[in-house]
Amino acid sequence: MKVAADSFGGIMIDVKKHSAALLSLPFALVIFGFFVVPLCLVIMVSFWDYNSYSIIPDFIFTNYHDIFYGCVKSLPDLCTSFATYLSSLKFVFITWVITLIIGFLVALFLCFCVHSLQMQIVLFLLCTIPFWTSNVIRMISWIPLLGRNGLVNSTMQNIGLTDSPVEWLLYSEFSVILAFVHLYALFMVVPIFNSMLRIDRSLIEAAHDAGASSLQTLTSIIIPLSRPGIIIGSIFVITIVMGDFITIGVMGGQQIPSVGKIINVEMTYLQFPAAAANAVILIITTLMIIFAMTKLVDIRKEL
Amino acid sequence: MFGRGFTLSLSVFFTLFIVFLYGPTVSILVLSFQGPNGGLTFPMRGFSTFWFESLFDGVGVIDIWGAFGRSIRLGLVVMVLTVILSLMAGLAFRKRFLISSFLFYATISSLIVPSIVISLGVALEFRIIDDAIKVFGDNMGIQWVVDDFRTTMGLFSSGLGAQLTWTLPFGLLIMFAVFNRFDPSYEEAARDLGAGPWQTFREAVLPIIAPSLIGVALFGFTLSYDELARSSQAIGGLNTLPLELRGLTTTVTDPTIYALGTLTTAVSFLAISIFLILFALLRRRTNKPSSSKRSTL
Numbered sequence: 001m002k003v004a005a006d007s008f009g010g011i012m013i014d015v016k017k018h019s020a021a022l023l024s025l026p027f028a029l030v031i032f033g034f035f036v037v038p039l040c041l042v043i044m045v046s047f048w049d050y051n052s053y054s055i056i057p058d059f060i061f062t063n064y065h066d067i068f069y070g071c072v073k074s075l076p077d078l079c080t081s082f083a084t085y086l087s088s089l090k091f092v093f094i095t096w097v098i099t100l101i102i103g104f105l106v107a108l109f110l111c112f113c114v115h116s117l118q119m120q121i122v123l124f125l126l127c128t129i130p131f132w133t134s135n136v137i138r139m140i141s142w143i144p145l146l147g148r149n150g151l152v153n154s155t156m157q158n159i160g161l162t163d164s165p166v167e168w169l170l171y172s173e174f175s176v177i178l179a180f181v182h183l184y185a186l187f188m189v190v191p192i193f194n195s196m197l198r199i200d201r202s203l204i205e206a207a208h209d210a211g212a213s214s215l216q217t218l219t220s221i222i223i224p225l226s227r228p229g230i231i232i233g234s235i236f237v238i239t240i241v242m243g244d245f246i247t248i249g250v251m252g253g254q255q256i257p258s259v260g261k262i263i264n265v266e267m268t269y270l271q272f273p274a275a276a277a278n279a280v281i282l283i284i285t286t287l288m289i290i291f292a293m294t295k296l297v298d299i300r301k302e303l
Numbered sequence: 304m305f306g307r308g309f310t311l312s313l314s315v316f317f318t319l320f321i322v323f324l325y326g327p328t329v330s331i332l333v334l335s336f337q338g339p340n341g342g343l344t345f346p347m348r349g350f351s352t353f354w355f356e357s358l359f360d361g362v363g364v365i366d367i368w369g370a371f372g373r374s375i376r377l378g379l380v381v382m383v384l385t386v387i388l389s390l391m392a393g394l395a396f397r398k399r400f401l402i403s404s405f406l407f408y409a410t411i412s413s414l415i416v417p418s419i420v421i422s423l424g425v426a427l428e429f430r431i432i433d434d435a436i437k438v439f440g441d442n443m444g445i446q447w448v449v450d451d452f453r454t455t456m457g458l459f460s461s462g463l464g465a466q467l468t469w470t471l472p473f474g475l476l477i478m479f480a481v482f483n484r485f486d487p488s489y490e491e492a493a494r495d496l497g498a499g500p501w502q503t504f505r506e507a508v509l510p511i512i513a514p515s516l517i518g519v520a521l522f523g524f525t526l527s528y529d530e531l532a533r534s535s536q537a538i539g540g541l542n543t544l545p546l547e548l549r550g551l552t553t554t555v556t557d558p559t560i561y562a563l564g565t566l567t568t569a570v571s572f573l574a575i576s577i578f579l580i581l582f583a584l585l586r587r588r589t590n591k592p593s594s595s596k597r598s599t600l
Contacts, residue, residue, distance in 0.1 A: 141564070
């Protein structure tokens with residue numbers, strides 16, 4: 001069939017190439033119009049000037065300068081920007097570690113402990129269904145459990161663990177991290193599960209026959225071969241948590257700062273160039289984390 | 304393959320994970336039937352549909368039913384566009400074309416660039432368009448622009464675009480998975496039997512991939528229906544349900560918000576069920592060597 005197609009000559013193939021490009025055109029237009037162009041605009045406008053009612057085309061670095069104003073001089077005390085980024089990084093790191101552990105163990109269970117395909121599909125769907133419901137609802141669903149008079153507090157008081165309600169359960173860093181894990185653990189489960197499904201079972205049998213323990217099989221076969229899934233899942237979780245302002249807002253009781261929230265607030269005051277400069281720094285930070293992470297994994301493999 | 308103890312502890316871990324996933328949601332589903340004197344937390348003080356009735360009467364100044372309708376309509380439009388555009392792009396990506404690798408990386412980036420940045424970018428884009436239209440209208444003396452023009456931002460312009468940057472990458476990735484497993488000999492057989500490109504697509508390719516398209520549709524609708532971060536700055540004057548809900552978390556202090564939560568979760572589950580049933584039906588039809596298929600080929 002391939003030979004026959006080739007024998008039609010170059011023109012035929014060119015037409016096919018163009019029809020492929022044409023087929024992708026509507027998709028490409030949306031991605032360009034609503035992603036590539038807006039992203040370029042963000043970078044461009046981050047160098048613009050603004051006053052209280054309009055944005056002014058310019059090429060200045062004031063917006064960046066304002067973000068880091070006094071930051072180096074005041075070290076070791078943290079300025080607002082550094083403190084905010086550090087707080088976001090802390091959330092990223094803790095959420096990443098927890099979701100990675102959960103995602104890996106859940107995928108491991110689904111892939112190697114459930115033996116019938118039917119059961120695998122059912123249990124996998126069971127994990128994915130919450131992903132298709134509202135994030136806000138999943139956030140507020142913690143209120144009856146963690147609130148001042150919530151289930152956890154009343155239970156602890158009833159069995160005499162504490163005398164007064166524990167305050168840090170809700171609208172705190174704890175509840176923010178809990179919500180992140182609750183919302184995004186699935187983003188780890190799916191890619192890691194996908195990678196594990198591709199692992200050739202005969203490799204594991206061979207390891208077993210050669211006398212490897214479960215732990216050795218895990219560390220020298222399953223974990224290295226799950227690496228692509230682990231990286232994809234990590235990138236998802238890291239970028240979502242890094243740019244978040246909604247979960248931190250709702251679960252942190254609007255008290256905890258985040259980069260996304262700074263951008264959000266600046267936009268409500270129509271300070272678009274300032275918001276754009278913050279957005280550019282947010283993207284750069286996120287890219288650096290992703291880059292560092294993939295490198296880290298690479299280097300350890302080299303050793 | 305693992306030891307007994309290890310398998311058992313993994314099963315326990317998985318069970319706890321499921322409880323963790325569903326527990327909180329179940330608790331608000333239960334609490335939405337709280338009695339009229341009950342509050343935001345347990346215990347239940349009676350069992351009633353009082354808070355659903357109060358929801359139907361409206362929540363404060365917010366037009367919750369308007370927001371609900373907008374979310375459903377936007378979700379349906381996003382769903383249709385996601386299915387059609389992802390399918391076309393998926394077909395295109397089976398061959399290399401001029402900008403294929405650039406488009407692929409742009410699509411993946413669209414998935415992982417923080418949502419607030421995309422929302423900001425789309426808002427900026429439409430603001431610049433608005434300014435341009437105003438300047439143009441003033442200079443050309445177009446009366447309605449000078450008098451009435453406010454903004455091009457809205458549910459089905461900037462809002463739709465912002466949500467598509469979230470649903471299209473998922474749609475394309477599903478299409479990749481589909482076509483990676485697709486056996487081209489079906490197409491070749493159709494072509495050998497004299498079918499044109501359109502007939503090959505309609506009668507050989509489409510029936511085989513139809514169940515996966517249902518999957519794309521499910522992603523398109525539910526991701527849009529619950530989308531929040533990308534549309535937050537780019538939706539224009541009228542909010543969708545998730546955006547109104549976010550506002551309500553700080554103002555509503557009675558179980559009405561749980562009733563609303565139960566309702567929107569019910570809509571999500573209804574959508575999931577419909578799509579799963581469609582999926583199963585289509586799956587059965589493709590797997591069965593039906594007589595109708597043979598006759599059309």
